[in-house]
Amino acid sequence: MLRIAGGNVYDPANGVDGVVKDICIADGRIAPDAALAAGVRTIDATGMVVLPGGVDVHTHVAGGALNFARGLVPENQRVARKFLHGVDRRAGLGGMTPTTFATGYLYAGMGWTTVNEAAVPILSARHTHEELHDIPIVDKTSLVLMANNEFVLDLLEAGELERAKHVVAWLVWAAKAYGVKAVNPGGVEAWKWGKNANTLHAPIEGYRKVTPAQIIESLASIVDDLRLPHPVHLHCNNLGVPGNFATTIETMNMLQGRRAHLAHLQFHAYGGDDWSTMRSESVKVAEAFSANKTLTTDAGAVLFGDAVTITADGPWQHLLHQLTGRKWGNLDVENETGCGIVPYVYKERNLVNAVQWAVGLELLLLIDDPWRIFLTTDHPNGGCFWRYPEIIHLLMNAEFRREQVSQLPEKARQRIVLADLDREYTLSEIAIITSAGPARSLGLSQKGHLGVGADADVTIYPAKPDHGFLFSYPRYVIKGGAIVVEEGDVREVTSGKEFIVHPACDEQIEEYIRPLFEKAYTISFANYPVEMERLRHPQIQDCR
Amino acid sequence: MITLTLKEAPSVPLEADMLSPDAIAPLTIEEIRALPVYLGKRQRRVDDFFTVEGEPGDELEIRGDARRVKWIGRGMTRGRIRILGNAGMHLGGSMKGGSIDVSGDAGDWLGAEMSGGFVHVHGNAGGQVGAAYRGSLSGMTDGTILIDGSAGLEVGMRMKRGTIAVGGLVRDFAGLQMKGGTIILRSGAELRTGAWMNRGTIVSLQPIPLLPTFAYAATYNPAFLRLYAKHLATLGIDLPCDEGEGAYQRYTGDAAVPGKGEILVWRPRAS
Numbered sequence: 001m002l003r004i005a006g007g008n009v010y011d012p013a014n015g016v017d018g019v020v021k022d023i024c025i026a027d028g029r030i031a032p033d034a035a036l037a038a039g040v041r042t043i044d045a046t047g048m049v050v051l052p053g054g055v056d057v058h059t060h061v062a063g064g065a066l067n068f069a070r071g072l073v074p075e076n077q078r079v080a081r082k083f084l085h086g087v088d089r090r091a092g093l094g095g096m097t098p099t100t101f102a103t104g105y106l107y108a109g110m111g112w113t114t115v116n117e118a119a120v121p122i123l124s125a126r127h128t129h130e131e132l133h134d135i136p137i138v139d140k141t142s143l144v145l146m147a148n149n150e151f152v153l154d155l156l157e158a159g160e161l162e163r164a165k166h167v168v169a170w171l172v173w174a175a176k177a178y179g180v181k182a183v184n185p186g187g188v189e190a191w192k193w194g195k196n197a198n199t200l201h202a203p204i205e206g207y208r209k210v211t212p213a214q215i216i217e218s219l220a221s222i223v224d225d226l227r228l229p230h231p232v233h234l235h236c237n238n239l240g241v242p243g244n245f246a247t248t249i250e251t252m253n254m255l256q257g258r259r260a261h262l263a264h265l266q267f268h269a270y271g272g273d274d275w276s277t278m279r280s281e282s283v284k285v286a287e288a289f290s291a292n293k294t295l296t297t298d299a300g301a302v303l304f305g306d307a308v309t310i311t312a313d314g315p316w317q318h319l320l321h322q323l324t325g326r327k328w329g330n331l332d333v334e335n336e337t338g339c340g341i342v343p344y345v346y347k348e349r350n351l352v353n354a355v356q357w358a359v360g361l362e363l364l365l366l367i368d369d370p371w372r373i374f375l376t377t378d379h380p381n382g383g384c385f386w387r388y389p390e391i392i393h394l395l396m397n398a399e400f401r402r403e404q405v406s407q408l409p410e411k412a413r414q415r416i417v418l419a420d421l422d423r424e425y426t427l428s429e430i431a432i433i434t435s436a437g438p439a440r441s442l443g444l445s446q447k448g449h450l451g452v453g454a455d456a457d458v459t460i461y462p463a464k465p466d467h468g469f470l471f472s473y474p475r476y477v478i479k480g481g482a483i484v485v486e487e488g489d490v491r492e493v494t495s496g497k498e499f500i501v502h503p504a505c506d507e508q509i510e511e512y513i514r515p516l517f518e519k520a521y522t523i524s525f526a527n528y529p530v531e532m533e534r535l536r537h538p539q540i541q542d543c544r
Numbered sequence: 545m546i547t548l549t550l551k552e553a554p555s556v557p558l559e560a561d562m563l564s565p566d567a568i569a570p571l572t573i574e575e576i577r578a579l580p581v582y583l584g585k586r587q588r589r590v591d592d593f594f595t596v597e598g599e600p601g602d603e604l605e606i607r608g609d610a611r612r613v614k615w616i617g618r619g620m621t622r623g624r625i626r627i628l629g630n631a632g633m634h635l636g637g638s639m640k641g642g643s644i645d646v647s648g649d650a651g652d653w654l655g656a657e658m659s660g661g662f663v664h665v666h667g668n669a670g671g672q673v674g675a676a677y678r679g680s681l682s683g684m685t686d687g688t689i690l691i692d693g694s695a696g697l698e699v700g701m702r703m704k705r706g707t708i709a710v711g712g713l714v715r716d717f718a719g720l721q722m723k724g725g726t727i728i729l730r731s732g733a734e735l736r737t738g739a740w741m742n743r744g745t746i747v748s749l750q751p752i753p754l755l756p757t758f759a760y761a762a763t764y765n766p767a768f769l770r771l772y773a774k775h776l777a778t779l780g781i782d783l784p785c786d787e788g789e790g791a792y793q794r795y796t797g798d799a800a801v802p803g804k805g806e807i808l809v810w811r812p813r814a815s
Contacts (some may be wrong), residue, residue, distance in 0.1 A: 072679075073679055074677070074678045074679035075677065075678070075679035075681075076679075078677065089620045
């Protein structure tokens with residue numbers, strides 16, 4: 001039991017905006033005042049700021065692709081921050097692609113307590129869960145890649161939507177996932193023919209009828225029909241390409257009325273015809289997004305410096321490799337998806353990079369409803385998650401932002417609107433985009449707030465941060481009622497939970513999948529689904 | 545000058561990156577004796593392995609067969625290291641300045657990713673001399689490495705600037721993915737010299753097997769080489785460049801990349 005006394009509490013989900021009050025914790029949850037016995041441990045939080053623990057709605061922290069990336073960039077590991085092993089701590093490396101244990105220490109050290117691994121092929125789901133288990137302290141969810149799965153695409157081609165729904169449900173459970181991810185729908189499948197899917201309404205390579213639009217609409221309805229807590233998590237077609245804002249807006253309008261989460265919107269909001277004419281189209285994208293009230297998104301903001309791009313979007317990664325001449329990793333994931341990895345440096349003096357940096361911030365500032373856009377960098381694609389405080393500072397301080405804009409090349413400044421935006425985020429809004437909003441979008445009702453019954457994930461910052469960088473140094477981080485970080489140092493290493501869903505499906509569907517699988521895959525069917533025993537702290541979240 | 549005499553050769557590699565003028569100069573002799581070295585995963589003291597004598601300063605002399613002592617002179621920026629005997633892997637790795645002189649042999653990764661300074665090995669060296677560490681975009685970016693004896697694989701791999709001159713035979717892949725700088729092969733090299741090279745110059749004073757992706761361009765005596773030879777003469781290296789003695793055949797490549805590098809092969813005038 002624990003009492004956090006006298007802090008300024010920001011709990012936007014419960015309408016609490018900087019009110020001085022006590023937060024009581026019993027049995028790992030927020031408890032009513034009366035539940036605490038006298039004389040329990042009290043943290044004197046007078047003058048401090050109390051927020052719900054951070055929730056990352058889109059990150060890449062575990063699994064085959066990330067591990068491949070770790071191996072591909074030994075030069076980054078050499079300069080990465082080192083975590084030495086101690087009595088209760090395992091050794092690890094920070095840097096662009098932190099190792100599992102370091103990932104937990106870094107997230108918790110920053111005050112984040114829940115993370116969503118956003119791209120898991122079923123074939124490497126077992127590996128992903130092993131790694132997620134090795135990420136200490138934080139709670140985890142994971143999304144399974146579905147928009148280029150040939151079982152699903154074949155059924156859409158045949159017009160068998162109902163059966164496709166059962167296949168998706170079976171696959172989600174086979175991967176022990178929490179939700180459904182769609183990456184470059186149809187494009188990754190086309191990549192296996194050396195092609196991509198650039199328009200929403202043309203049939204994809206290898207199929208006569210199925211279009212990206214059909215894949216998106218079908219998956220959105222399937223996810224709704226299955227009542228999954230998190231809507232379809234969509235990485236739109238044409239990521240990173242100048243002029244792609246049109247595809248993004250078309251996708252949003254097509255989804256009208258359906259739930260969907262659009263991942264890393266920054267990478268999908270560019271105008272222009274080629275790299276030399278690329279410009280920000282954040283105003284149009286933000287407008288279309290704001291009008292479609294059933295959508296949520298995350299920023300996928302870019303920070304200048306080193307990054308490693310990791311995505312299931314194989315064709316884009318090949319293009320990026322050709323553009324930069326940097327090394328390239330490509331993984332073929334049999335009949336499910338693809339994967340590409342290219343190390344990348346975002347440079348302030350580079351026109352394209354400067355526009356990308358601005359677009360991420362512009363979207364965060366132009367979309368007025370903080371409940372619908374969340375803070376991410378699409379870690380490690382746009383920058384590392386441990387650099388979030390830098391973005392928070394840029395959002396909270398218009399003066400500082402303008403100063404940064406003034407250092408961009410003149411050519412870049414003409415193509416962005418960032419300098420014209422005066423909005424400054426309040427602490428309450430920061431609490432929404434980093435915690436309350438993403439928790440709500442993920443359908444994790446026990447996360448992102450400090451109401452009675454919520455998981456006791458609380459971050460306490462030393463003073464009222466007028467400076468976003470202060471978010472790097474929480475005074476205390478409490479996870480599930482345990483004080484895990486004190487004064488920037490990990491005090492107690494706990495194991496996080498893994499949230500999964502078990503959508504209802506026709507039990508006969510396995511007999512439909514089995515022969516197809518045995519015909520096409522290289523492993524035996526019995527080894528395909530992840531066994532429940534593989535998950536160490538699973539918690540099945542109800543479908544809505 | 546501080547003198548470190550190896551008591552006996554360690555049974556497994558000893559990591560000793562503290563053995564550099566930068567680390568030692570500000571310390572007392574007692575502090576130097578207590579500096580940490582790693583024998584495998586175990587932390588030990590310098591004086592567990594070395595007898596330490598002399599006056600602390602910018603100069604360091606290491607005596608004995610230190611072929612299992614790694615990282616000597618790591619990142620050094622000044623001063624002088626003299627090794628009477630052999631040195632282990634990563635000697636002068638990432639060094640920025642100062643000089644290292646080895647009377648015997650040096651191991652792999654000699655002067656890897658160095659950005660300045662001077663290294664002279666009187667015996668043989670291992671592979672990856674002046675190279676980029678795995679994954680890095682570039683190897684040595686400046687400085688000079690002289691090897692009197694032979695050298696191993698991937699000499700000057702991804703080097704960007706600076707000079708490597710090898711007296712003896714060099715093994716495969718000299719100048720692999722080279723981006724600039726100069727490699728001088730006084731006794732030639734084995735296979736695939738200059739593979740994937742983008743820019744830079746490889747000079748061989750002996751005929752060498754060339755990849756098919758190198759195209760013959762001309763036979764001449766490049767003007768820059770005369771100038772270069774004058775500089776190399778100050779380091780005790782004699783590079784022929786007199787019209788009367790012969791000429792260089794210039795090959796460009798590697799066309800597989802495609803690159804704009806050059807391999808100059810000396811052809812003495814037939815007498």
